[in-house]
Amino acid sequence: MTSLLEAEDITKDFHIEGGLFRRRRGTVRALDRVTLALNAGDSVGLVGESGSGKTTLAKILTGLLSPDGGRVLWEGRPAADYSRAQWAGHVQMIFQDPSSSLNPKLTVRTLLTEALDVKHRRTEGRGGSTGTLRDEAGVLLSSVGLSPEFLRSYPHQLSGGQKQRVAIARALAAEPRVLVADEPVSALDLSIQAQILNLLLDLKDRYSLTLLVISHDLAVVGYLADRLIVMKEGRPVEEGPAGTVLDSPRHDYTRTLLAAVPGFIR
Numbered sequence: 001m002t003s004l005l006e007a008e009d010i011t012k013d014f015h016i017e018g019g020l021f022r023r024r025r026g027t028v029r030a031l032d033r034v035t036l037a038l039n040a041g042d043s044v045g046l047v048g049e050s051g052s053g054k055t056t057l058a059k060i061l062t063g064l065l066s067p068d069g070g071r072v073l074w075e076g077r078p079a080a081d082y083s084r085a086q087w088a089g090h091v092q093m094i095f096q097d098p099s100s101s102l103n104p105k106l107t108v109r110t111l112l113t114e115a116l117d118v119k120h121r122r123t124e125g126r127g128g129s130t131g132t133l134r135d136e137a138g139v140l141l142s143s144v145g146l147s148p149e150f151l152r153s154y155p156h157q158l159s160g161g162q163k164q165r166v167a168i169a170r171a172l173a174a175e176p177r178v179l180v181a182d183e184p185v186s187a188l189d190l191s192i193q194a195q196i197l198n199l200l201l202d203l204k205d206r207y208s209l210t211l212l213v214i215s216h217d218l219a220v221v222g223y224l225a226d227r228l229i230v231m232k233e234g235r236p237v238e239e240g241p242a243g244t245v246l247d248s249p250r251h252d253y254t255r256t257l258l259a260a261v262p263g264f265i266r
């Protein structure tokens, strides 16, 4: 069976520049020949210490960054075969901090209708009518558990949890098949985290989404993901069913990660 989304031998370097004439000061290899595959309906968790390359990989899969080596495939075809707009209907990403991912100058209505308009152009060749966009924005908002009155709000008028719900709604506006969630709850109060995690599970079922969830919190990925990939220094070091990796990790590094989580000794 062809996977939905694949990363094949992905390498990514960042060049650190500095000083006079922005001379190169060095190179960081953020990803070192990473291969992974997501099948339709998968719920995969990506864990690893800070700097291990998780966000870089997420951005490459979403098309926000290009790899230096290797390629990304959608249903077996290279990403280069698809337009940016088509890719937006494949993969969408939500970020750790909804305050910085939502434009503070736009109302929730505009944030959502802009994204919906892009979807209409992609699927129908022209933008949606004002009425259609308004109705769809309301439906999206209710699907993430917010009432239509929030359409008039600006991001700063919302709580952290409400902002993350809006960010999720905006990602869903593109009708993606894959949702990449990069630390989706780590900026939120503990009391709100479970609500957002349950929302993601609920949306996964409702829209038949494939999920890639990134978190340094093993409890979060253990809750959302069926399969875990452990990254270290730009490479996957362990992969398997979530229960197996958490209960009997094979790699020393995974054991160290598990031991670092209070109360996670199983």
Ligand SMILES: Nc1ncnc2c1ncn2[C@@H]1O[C@H](COP(=O)(O)OP(=O)(O)OP(=O)(O)O)[C@@H](O)[C@H]1O
Binding pocket: 014, 015, 016, 028, 029, 030, 048, 049, 050, 051, 052, 053, 054, 055, 056, 057, 216
């Ligand atoms: N834009 C950039 N410019 C330079 N270096 C970068 C850039 N983005 C990432 N890096 C470097 O690439 C490596 C991987 O970073 P990345 O953000 O992917 O890690 P991460 O696993 O998401 O970490 P965290 O858990 O802290 O979010 C790190 O060494 C980081 O400093």
Ligand SMILES: [Mg+2]
Binding pocket: 054, 055, 056, 182
């Ligand atoms: Mg990151």
